[in-house]
Amino acid sequence: MKILLLAFNVQEDIFPYGLSYLKGYAQRFHPETDIRIKEFSFGNRFGYDINKNIEQQAISYILIQKPDLVCFSCYIWSIEMVVKISRAIKIINPEIKIILGGVEVTENHLQESHCDYITTGEGEIALKELIDYYKGKIKLSEVHNISYLEKDQNVQNKIVQNELTKLELDTLPFPYKVLPEKKNFEAVRIETSRGCPFGCHYCYYAKHKEMRYFSLDYLKENITYLFDNYTFKNLTFLDANFNLNKERMAAILQIVADNVNKTKKKTRINLELKPELIDQEVIAILQKQPFKTFAELGLQSTDPDVLEKSSRPYNLEKVKNSLELLNTSSVLYKIDLMAGLPGDNFYKFLNSARFLLNNAKKQSILPVHHYMQLNKTTFCQNKEIYRYEKNNSSMIIKTDTQDLLDFYKIKLFVAMLNEELKIENR
Structure with missing residues (x-):
């Protein structure tokens, strides 16, 4: 066959x-x-x-x-x-x-x-x-x-999540051992877990709330193999919330650090972090590493009504404190907004933008994404949300509070703002 x-x-x-x-x-x-x-x-x-x-x-x-x-x-x-x-x-x-x-x-x-x-x-x-x-x-x-x-x-047919009764994640083959032909890549990616305990309505991960983990022994063996056998400049962890468990995060980064020290490879590590879970301990773990760290943080909005409709609640004061810690650390980061979520409007978006401009001081521009309704997400059941393509994931054209013209105004505003910020930061 x-x-x-x-x-x-x-x-x-x-x-x-x-x-x-x-x-x-x-x-x-x-x-x-x-x-x-x-x-x-x-x-x-x-x-x-x-x-x-x-x-x-x-x-x-x-x-x-x-x-x-x-x-x-x-x-x-x-x-x-x-x-x-x-x-x-x-x-x-x-x-x-x-x-x-x-x-x-x-x-x-x-x-x-x-x-x-x-x-x-x-x-x-x-x-x-x-x-x-x-x-x-x-x-x-x-x-x-x-x-x-x-x-x-x-x-x-019956859906089985990785056949939990028969199969553990550790029994999956490490992908970089499956295709040994090419050993040189600009970037490589690995996952250390599957699932996400949060239920954001715009995100596909919300369908898989049960967390499953590759063991530290599995990760140590295979991350070591990756460093010993491949050439790369960037290593990206695909986990949705890498700082969900601080002890586990520290252990995984220590495995990476040991291999960086052993192989002398100049490597940048890319992570997705939950902003409200960043504290002094997380910063200390990230700062002590012998490699550069770049963190991606998803804020989406600061408006309580928008966050409630999106099932994305968080403590804004904690996020502010997290950004203060990041601003005084060596960790590089990007924290962005999502324009077009249900319940949002131009003025609420401006408040969210103001929060980032005042607190995300390491960013030279304002990163903003136009909300795209993804297939199989909870928001697909919302009858007040319309998108370009009926059956394929695509950009939103209308919600309960906005339409495409409003989204275009936000796009123009962000484009002009970022142009000014670029001039200011030259």
């Missing part, structure tokens, strides 16, 4: 982290199965000619390889392209089976893309058991974490 794992990236030179999990886990049970990873980079996602060229490349690659199964990893920047490619493959060669996976995929894509399956949970289990099915070991109804059409009706 021959399987292709495909993904599309905006950036070049990105290690196929998620696809390597899929390949490594599947081949642990099916070592004889030919599983190949291929990623395409299209740089500027808005370039029509570039995108069409990539579509032709991908379709041609699939047809030349003659796989039994093609698995597409889908994100907000690639889902439309994947749907078109899937349709084309089914027209040219209907015998090729196709499965779409990733946070962007919904049941609507079963019909839109003409694919055979979509994943409804973590993909490692789905792919392994789908191979079991094609080898006659189990029935299709026994394959976890997938949906498919049967007599034009959607069938959703």
Whole structure:
């Protein structure tokens, strides 16, 4: 059996982290199965000619390889392209089976893309058991974490979060041991946990509140392998809230520090931190490291009503204290706002912007993101929120308090403000 794992990236030179999990886990049970990873980079996602060229490349690659199964990893920047490619493959060669996976995929894509399956949970289990099915070991109804059409009706098989009763995260293969061909990357990424205990309505992580962790022994062994065998300048931890557990954070960073000291590699570490959980102890842990640290902090808004509607409550005074600690530390950071959340308006946004301008003193500009409604998030059930694309994650055009003209005013204001700030900071 021959399987292709495909993904599309905006950036070049990105290690196929998620696809390597899929390949490594599947081949642990099916070592004889030919599983190949291929990623395409299209740089500027808005370039029509570039995108069409990539579509032709991908379709041609699939047809030349003659796989039994093609698995597409889908994100907000690639889902439309994947749907078109899937349709084309089914027209040219209907015998090729196709499965779409990733946070962007919904049941609507079963019909839109003409694919055979979509994943409804973590993909490692789905792919392994789908191979079991094609080898006659189990029935299709026994394959976890997938949906498919049967007599034009959607069938959703049982969802298992990483088969907790059978599988611990430590049994997953370390992705950088799965694809040993290339050893030089600008940036590498790893995860030390899965899940998020918070329930923000705009965030996909809210669907997976139960926290699961890779053990420190697993991380020590594999982070050491990464430093010993790969060349990179940036190491990004993918955890949604890296400072959720200070003791664990300190232990993981100590593993990194030991390897930085041993290999003498100049490395920058990128983390996502919960701003209200930053205290003097967290700062002390970050400052003592032999590497530069860059922290990303999501504030979104300072308005109580907006935060309540988004299920993102926090103590603003604690955030202010956290920023004071960061401002006097060696830790670099970015803290941003999200424009367009339900309940927000231009004047509430100005208050949020004023808070950051007064307190985030290390920032030379005001980072702002236009709220994009992501598939499978709680806000998808809000009937007062409208977006460009009905079935795909896309920018908001109307909420209960704003419409696209209001968002455009905010965009113009932020653009002019940041231009002034750049001049002031020259």
